[in-house]
Every structure is written in structure tokens, then in C-alpha cells.
Amino acid sequence: xxxxxxxxxxxxxxxxxxxxxxxxxxxxxxxxxxxxxxxxxxxxxxxxxxxxxxxxxxxxxxxxxxxxxxxxxxxxxxxxxxxxxxxxxxxxxxxxxxxxxxxxxxxxxxxxxxxxxxxxxxxxxxxxxxxxxxxxxxxxxxxxxx
Numbered sequence: 001x002x003x004x005x006x007x008x009x010x011x012x013x014x015x016x017x018x019x020x021x022x023x024x025x026x027x028x029x030x031x032x033x034x035x036x037x038x039x040x041x042x043x044x045x046x047x048x049x050x051x052x053x054x055x056x057x058x059x060x061x062x063x064x065x066x067x068x069x070x071x072x073x074x075x076x077x078x079x080x081x082x083x084x085x086x087x088x089x090x091x092x093x094x095x096x097x098x099x100x101x102x103x104x105x106x107x108x109x110x111x112x113x114x115x116x117x118x119x120x121x122x123x124x125x126x127x128x129x130x131x132x133x134x135x136x137x138x139x140x141x142x143x144x145x146x
Contacts, residue, residue, distance in 0.1 A: 001020070001022060001054065001055045002015070002017055002054075003022065003052060003053070003115055003128060004047070004055050004056065005018075005124040005127065006057050007057075007097070007127070008078060009120060011032065012117075013030070013061040013120065015030065015046055015123070016026075016124035023132060023136070029121060030120045031043055052087060053087070054088050055088070055089050056086060056127075057074065057082075057090075058091075059071045059075060060094055061095055063095065075091065078091070083139060092131045097127045098119055100123070101120045101122035101123040102119055107120065
């Protein structure tokens with residue numbers, strides 16, 4: 001089952017997808033958040049192309065792990081999108097994922113200007129990969145205990 005990850009921001013939403021086996025996350029695109037909420041053709045094409053079975057949304061918790069106003073807003077938008085798509089919804093802590101994405105892009109030679117359109121989808125792929133790795137560890141731990 002493929003997992004669609006969204007890094008929902010006020011202006012832009014980063015999109016990432018897992019492979020069918022649920023092991024590898026890949027960045028896909030950055031879309032305007034209003035287009036995602038409106039189910040615009042570009043977003044619908046992503047859904048049709050990948051046919052995800054789960055929607056994973058990053059939640060920007062505060063550094064102390066608490067849900068602030070931005071996190072609550074993101075969760076409400078994520079619930080709206082999941083309902084529109086008819087997909088189950090999961091959340092992943094995305095603290096510092098954008099900073100990590102910027103670091104990765106900087107190290108690969110991108111300027112601040114060229115990073116602008118890429119940071120959100122890289123951040124989505126980073127927290128999706130974290131989620132996939134955590135799921136794999138849970139499965140392995142369960143197998144080990146059986």
C-alpha cells in the first residue's frame with residue numbers, strides 16, 4: 001500500500017509518496033495549499049497516479065512536543081483532505097523536517113532561491129521515511145516477540 005504524505009503549509013503543500021512495499025519515501029511535488037484543498041486537477045492527478053491507501057500529514061509540534069495553534073490548524077486541514085479523498089489519516093511529528101530539508105538541499109548545491117519550491121516536498125519525504133522506518137521496526141518487534 002502506498003502512503004501519501006503532505007507537508008501542509010499556509011501557502012504551499014509538499015507532497016511525497018511511498019513505494020508500494022512501504023519501505024522508501026520519494027518527493028513528488030509542491031502544490032499550492034488552496035489547490036490541494038480544492039482538489040485541483042494537479043492534485044487529483046497525483047492521487048490517480050499513485051492510488052494511496054493512507055494519508056500521512058506532518059504536524060508541526062512545538063519543540064517541547066505540544067500542539068500549538070499551527071498544529072491544530074494543520075490537523076483540521078488534514079482531516080478535511082482525508083475526508084475528501086476517502087482515505088484513513090495518520091499524523092507524524094514533523095519538527096525540524098523543513099530545516100533538515102534545507103540542509104540537504106544546501107549540501108547538494110542549491111541556492112536559497114532554488115530551494116523555495118523544493119523544501120516542502122523534501123520535508124514531506126523526510127517525515128514519511130521516518131514513519132515508514134517506525135512501522136518497519138514495529139512489525140519486526142512484533143515478529144521477534146511472537
